[in-house]
Amino acid sequence: MTDEIALKIDNLKKYFRVGKRKILKAVDDVSFEVRKGEVLGIVGESGCGKTTVGRTVSRLYEPTDGTIIFDGKDITKVPEKDLLWFRRKLQMIFQDPYASLDPRMTVGEIIGEPLDIHGLESGQERTDRIHHLLEIVGLSREHANRFPHEFSGGQRQRIGIARALAVDPAFIIADEPISSLDVSIQAQVVNLLTKLQEERELSFMFIAHDLSMVRHISHRVGVMYLGKIVEIAPSERIYEWPLHPYTKALMSANPIPDPNIEKSRTRISLPGEVPSPINPPPGCRFAGRCPQAHDRCREEDPYLEELEPDHWVSCFLY
């Protein structure tokens, strides 16, 4: 990992219009950076905007406002037709390995398609590359002629990974890549992702709802709540010293597979549920459920402040 920045996002906003005068603020003023060779985990519950961040960064969604600097260029200003280089440098791995592979294409065609789009290898070289990619992800070259339905969930996710790696990307956004897999298979895929990330010095955005998995795979973790990043810190620190009340609650809700620890843990239980991101009230988004909220929280928006090196939190308590 270096100090060089692979991706820098400033004040990114993505709003969706959902009917007259109703605006869904899925991502609201989010700023962070990913260093070269770093894994940044984004964690949060459903509806927090983590997937929208991933999709906006990869320009699958057009950002409403803000800048996305990738390789020194602001890609929000680049027209779609000039984005091919970016699409090659940044690849995605999706959650559902059943829906993200075309059932009518063979595995070889699926992995080969990005090579054709970007005008890379052809002929025998292309075939060799597909075989090589299959072997990298733990499948065999014979699998190239089979169809996605012939594979298990874990194997399909490996195919998705091979497709993402085909064009030799520098940056990968993985959105819940393992949550549809069984426990024993999750470990296989996570180990594979970590190994590939290290070998190829990939920069990575790992988006998931499972805090223990995100903490396991990431160098740094950003916690999102209702369209905002509330805390971002090195993953060891976020466990040792969580600061934002939401991070603390999320941590304490996450059960640890150890009955003695579970018995003695004190739990912060949050009242209610995540409110709607449509026309949210002013002030801190978490104020309504926060056990430590005071008047200021309901009036003013807090912003991210650096409390210790590399540890940012957005809360008036600090």
Place this chain on the structure above:
Amino acid sequence: MEQNIANQEFAELAEQKLLSIEDLQVSFHTYAGEVHAVRGVTYSVEQGGSLAVVGESGCGKTVTVQAVMRLTPMPPGEIKGGKIAFNGKDILSLTEKQMQSVRGKEIGMIFQDPMTGLNPTMTVGNQIAEAVMKHQRVPKHEAMERAVEMLNLVEIPNPTVRASQYPHEFSGGMRQRAMIAIALACEPMLLIADEPTTSLDVTIQSQILELLQSLQDKMGMTIVLITHNLGVVARLARNIVVMYAGKVVESGSSSDIFYRPAHPYTRALLQSVPRLDAPSRKELASIPGTPPDLFEPPAGCAFAPRCKYSMKICLEHDSEPISVGDGHRVSCWLHHDANPNRLPVELYGGGGAHD
């Protein structure tokens, strides 16, 4: 004669426990052949206990409890053998009519997906009242009062208003609470919860687990929890059954399974989950390969092809359950008397958790 002794033993077993399942076998007939989904499952839970059944998708944990509720779709399903004793009743020999008074009244069930578990065309209050009126002779307005009480019990705010709303007006967590309210409306002795929190966010999961715990304390209810989430198990269960490929591979108390796991599969499962309190980016112990195809289940131990300890016998014969401690049983040749290299359970090391 032998049969009689077996029956007698079973009767004794049934007397002590609220629910006993003995050598249950369930198959499904498909175009591709017969799937042996449950291949001789035995477990039991005592009155007031909480048992977690753990295993990965396709291991037969849901099919087993479907048989307990007599909800196995037949065809294509077929119960090929075994016995189920619940509260002194031989479940598999009851008529459908008799079974209807067991379901809902004596055994309540909550399912994984709270959206498909509720009827979208009925108000939530009516759905709870329906369950009450089905089993108790009470007039409609009393049943509705009971529904509001139940919504209050499962901690839904504004229960009177909520009772007149439809499921689509409820969030995921609220729907699961409503499902629990229906399941508990007739104060069943046994609650079967099949992956009750899998589709929920962690903070909501935590709320639901807390609710289940407090309901168990308040009502003295027996819970069978089916899940793949070991964290949830650690939090809720006193006893654990670990299933793999249609069989029980290990059973014991929560401490047995977490701190003295004896089956290589149990150990591998415990080591393969990342923990919040463990260092980042350490390689996870993964289990190579995938579970076997249950069209043609292997002759020996189903885990043998993925097991790093597997011996010749593992591929040929499956081990009977072997006792390795008080109430702690494991089906693995490693612990058999005839294994010359047998080690005490403790020496195999824990599954990541430390006592």
